[in-house]
Amino acid sequence: MKRLRYQVAVSLDGFIAGPDGEYDWIVSDSSIDFGALFKEFDTAVMGRKTHEVLTAQGGSGTLTGLEVVVFSRSLPPKTAKGIRITKDDASGVVAALKKQPGRDIWLFGGGALFRSLLDAGLVDTVEVALIPVLLGSGIPLLPPGAPATLELFDRKVLPASGIVMLSYRVKARHARGARIRYIKARKHVARRTPSRRSTTGTPNSASKRAGKKRSARGTKSV
Numbered sequence: 001m002k003r004l005r006y007q008v009a010v011s012l013d014g015f016i017a018g019p020d021g022e023y024d025w026i027v028s029d030s031s032i033d034f035g036a037l038f039k040e041f042d043t044a045v046m047g048r049k050t051h052e053v054l055t056a057q058g059g060s061g062t063l064t065g066l067e068v069v070v071f072s073r074s075l076p077p078k079t080a081k082g083i084r085i086t087k088d089d090a091s092g093v094v095a096a097l098k099k100q101p102g103r104d105i106w107l108f109g110g111g112a113l114f115r116s117l118l119d120a121g122l123v124d125t126v127e128v129a130l131i132p133v134l135l136g137s138g139i140p141l142l143p144p145g146a147p148a149t150l151e152l153f154d155r156k157v158l159p160a161s162g163i164v165m166l167s168y169r170v171k172a173r174h175a176r177g178a179r180i181r182y183i184k185a186r187k188h189v190a191r192r193t194p195s196r197r198s199t200t201g202t203p204n205s206a207s208k209r210a211g212k213k214r215s216a217r218g219t220k221s222v
Contacts, residue, residue, distance in 0.1 A: 002098045003124040005041075005178055006107040006114050008141070010128045015138035016111060021053055025133050029161035030184075037182040038065055042103040045094060048072035049139075050109035051085075066106065069093060071113060091120035098122070104178075115143045124175035125167060126150055132162035153177030 008016050009026045017023055044066045051070045054061045062068055062082035070085040071093070078085040086093065094117060097105055107114060107123065117123050128141070150168035154177065157164050169177040 002043075002100065002102060003104045003175055003178070004045075004094060004098060004107055004117065004122050005104050005125040005127055006123055007037075007127045008109055008129070009131055010141050011131055011133050011135045011138070013134045013136065014141050015135045016109065016141050017053075017139040018135055019138050021049060021139065023053065025135060026131055027133070027161050027163065029158045029163055031158055031160065031186070033182045033184050038063070040104055040178075040182070041066055041106040043067045043069065043097055044106040044108045045069045045071070045090070045097075045113070046108040047110050047113040048075055050113075051075075063108075068108075069097070090116055091122060094122050095120075111140055111142050114141075115145050118142070118148055118170075119145060121173065123170055124173050125153070125169050125178045127165075127167045127178060127180075130164040130166060148172065151177070154180045156180045156183050158183070 009023075010016050011025065018025065042065075044063050046068070048070065051061050051068075051072070054063075060080070060083065061070065066082070068083040070083065071088075071090045072085055073087055075085050077087055090113060094105065107117065114123065149171040151171045152166065153169050154167040155165060165180050165183070167178050167180050169175055
């Protein structure tokens with residue numbers, strides 16, 4: 001069965017966006033391979049506000065290589081290439097998607113949709129990119145509700161940006177955890193080993209000193 005994975009960037013004080021949906025606080029890191037990340041999914045589900053953040057960038061709200069499902073009570077239903085907007089119950093739609101063959105489902109946001117699907121027992125993993133910034137206010141990672149116990153499955157620290165990648169599985173789901181496989185390997189520059197030198201100088205000077213000692217011994221024996 002497909003996993004439903006909540007993959008999101010979050011500030012150190014627990015916000016996934018600023019008060020007005022801002023996301024310019026998310027720092028970039030060249031070691032994150034977004035192409036490899038996207039290949040782990042074939043579907044993305046999101047709420048209206050997240051969809052509007054995408055369309056505000058000038059696009060249609062689609063994501064490369066993914067089928068996007070948007071849940072909204074206010075937007076008119078729509079089906080187009082790569083995207084479907086629906087008023088249907090999110091938990092029912094996602095439960096049906098999970099039974100289909102293919103790659104995992106990306107819970108793209110936001111927090112309210114995460115809460116509803118978590119309460120429905122459909123979220124398998126919670127994977128956060130912890131960004132080293134304090135927003136002070138904004139849209140929380142998860143609105144208030146019932147608690148859920150998580151189990152740490154994988155973690156990676158990105159020294160260049162200070163981002164900490166954390167991958168948890170939802171313990172009650174008994175689901176497979178998700179390894180963090182989309183971080184590029186760090187390149188190691190080989191250090192040149194300095195050549196060994198005689199502690200008494202160059203090889204030539206050592207030979208000269210040895211010759212002088214032999215000459216001195218020969219002179220004394222005459």
